[in-house]
Amino acid sequence: MLHLRAVCPPERTDEVVEFLRTHAGTAHLVVHRGVAVQPEGDLIEADIAREAADEIVDALCALHLDRSGGITLEALDTALSDAADAAEEAAPGEGADAVVWQELLGRTGEESRWNLTFQAFLVIACLLAAVGVVTDSAVTIVGAMVVGPEFGPLAAIAVGLVLRRRDLIARAGVALLVGFPVSMAVTLGAVLLGSATGVFDPSAIVGNHAVDFVYQVGVASFVVALLAGAAGMLAMTSAKSAALVGVFISVTTVPAAGYAMVAAVAGRWDRAGYSVLQLLVNLLGIVLAAAAVLLVRRRKQSSAALRRPLSSG
Missing domain, CATH: 3.30.70 (Alpha-Beta Plaits)
Structure with a gap:
């Protein structure tokens, strides 16, 4: 109720x-x-x-x-x-x-805004991912996934596409296009500082195995992104927000951004490139699946509305 x-x-x-x-x-x-x-x-x-x-x-x-x-x-x-x-x-x-569409618009509209809080969470998530990459810690990578706030703007883009709300798409696009480059730049600086001071060695990624999945992009990456986007939008539209945690853990967006910066400092440009591609594949897959779920639910809800009277006494 x-x-x-x-x-x-x-x-x-x-x-x-x-x-x-x-x-x-x-x-x-x-x-x-x-x-x-x-x-x-x-x-x-x-x-x-x-x-x-x-x-x-x-x-x-x-x-x-x-x-x-x-x-x-x-x-x-x-x-x-x-x-x-x-x-x-x-x-x-x-x-x-x-699906309460006005509620969904309000929620995604708020979560799609670029602000200092959004940027701070994304920076922290990318830094956590970089630490996880250098230390070969899958647990830290998972922590970075949970902290990352990027699903809000991605969901907003999906809602904007389905409802043809260009303002929502533009606002969410700004959050992502500003948020990720800034976070990656801060992470790059932190990795360079850590390398210069001897706190950690970025070249350690050459022998890493537990976190290699971050840059290993392929068909499976896109499938996981599709499934995560569908699950995330189902969670948002059905008031089952607890499922969102599983969505955050399943996608390799923030970890890929962090890995790219560590690989760049280590001179492993192949891994840096694959990591950026992994990031883009995951972002695209999430948006496409979330929009598809919304289209199906909207069509189903519209069909149901046509079959019932507006009110009954």
Whole structure:
């Protein structure tokens, strides 16, 4: 279930209340008249079935509540109520399968922005990857995978492609095109400093075996990226965010960026080149698979919407 809060102009309140009252996916409808201060108006609250959320939000946006008032959604972990159970039963489909597109846009839009926090995480992840490469530590490589924040912009690009949102694609593209080069440059400097001070020897990668998978690009790399992108988008659209950790661990994006810098300092330009190619293959595979999942889910959801009435009493 999701908790819906809508700030509504008084002249629209009765229309909104009537719509929510008659919608099968709505429970616990509450109206607070005259309590909203900025913008002024009434506050309408309801618990709605996740599988009905997209339809309800679209209807409220059609009444211009997103402009003249405000609409917020919040996930409910527990709802003990016969009315809530009835709403979930009446709403078509399963909550875990439902895509709330406005929620997805908001989430990917926020995670796709380049900012100091995003850059800091990406730098730390690349540095961890470089340490893992030099020390031949697969565990450290896995840690770098988990820390890396790059899936957010990649998911945003997929959403932008499917919904034709150029602004989202551009914002996410900036995050990646700025984030990775900056992180790789910082990593390069750190590796050079470590080599000059004798903290570690980049040439140690010649004998590494446990982390060789980082630069060994091939068909399997692309297949793994496709599977990871599909799993990641399924996790984002079904509120099963715990699965994202597995996605982070399965793709070789940040490790490849770190390996490329270590290999460059060591003079192993072949491995540096393969690492950069590995990075690009993984980025492309994730975006393609994530977009494909969204297209399938959107088509399925649109087909389901055509087969049901907008509301039921």
